[in-house]
Amino acid sequence: MTKPLPLALTMGEPAGIGGELTLKAWLRRHDLTNPFLAVDDPDRLRSIAQSLGWDVPIAVIAAAEQAKDVFADALPVLPQPLVRAVKPGSPDPANGSAVMASIQRAVLLTQAGDTAAMVTNPIHKAVLYQAGFAFPGHTEYLAHLLGVDGAEVMMLACPHLRVVPVTIHVSLAQAAAGLTTQAIIHAGQVTAQALRRDFGIAAPRLAVAGLNPHAGENGAMGNEDAAIVAPAVAALRAQGIDANGPLPADTLFHARARAGYDAALCMYHDQALIPIKTIDFDGGVNITLGLPIIRTSPDHGTAFALAGTGLAVETSLMAALNMAAAMAANRSRPHG
């Protein structure tokens, strides 16, 4: 049997918990479906392993194809050197170029088919902005690198819930002012396609949240639900997508409600991310849909206060690695 292709795992913010999570994921490699390679600085990973007393041999590799042969015995690392040595919890914008280069290289490896998917360790957005990063987050940056600006759709998923924020990294005021019927239709189309192709759900059911309390209460609490959201639901249904809404968001996430849909389209970031990070912070996975490649990520950030302690929980990264592998396997199956 041929060994599965490796996944490319990025460095993330080097002062955050990403390095120790990478090491922990390798230590738990028997729970992973696919091997992975880290696009990272081998010296920093060695230094973290040494300071925590973890036995993680590092194998510096020159090409992705070497990863699957060494993975059983060592963590394969494609070297991406840091600009400056890093102290856990103390980010240095000088390393921003290395953080971005790691993401770019994972994109190229996955585009070329050398890796089955890319998985990103968390970046610190404010630190990267100081280094000249011109995108709100990975989601928008990856769409740009892959030449599909505006096509990106964010999904967060755990075994009990999938959520899709239609507006992403913008202020609440901008989310309300910028919400359009077309953006909801686009998110619905991309989500339905991903549920079929990547998650093996033949007839996906979408719940569409309203923007306002009580989905507008017949216009008494805002007219966006009737004027913007309802036409999008009608358009999705006219395209054969099983979409329902606008539904009041406050009653959309309890267990009985969740049983009625495969993904909830939400109108703004926190409407989507608060329920999933509350239900399963340790198992949630962030997925970018709408790209020509597969990208997943843990649902948490850089957790500077934990960096260097070895206490950060690796389960969300493990779930991201296994979800990327499952999505890749689903994509490679013939679909009728």
Ligand SMILES: NC(=O)c1ccc[n+]([C@@H]2O[C@H](COP(=O)([O-])OP(=O)(O)OC[C@H]3O[C@@H](n4cnc5c(N)ncnc54)[C@H](O)[C@@H]3O)[C@@H](O)[C@H]2O)c1
């Ligand atoms: N995919 C990504 O790159 C990504 C995702 C989310 C947040 N971020 C960024 O991370 C930075 C910090 O964000 P934040 O403070 O809002 O969120 P955070 O997720 O870093 O931390 C929130 C809380 O959860 C804890 N926590 C986080 N991950 C943990 C883990 N694996 N194990 C145990 N506890 C954990 C932290 O200690 C903290 O108490 C921001 O710049 C944000 O934009 C990046």
Ligand SMILES: N[C@H](C(=O)O)[C@H](O)COP(=O)(O)O
């Ligand atoms: N909004 C995401 C979250 O809170 O989990 C996070 O900022 C990650 O975004 P990117 O994947 O675009 O970096």
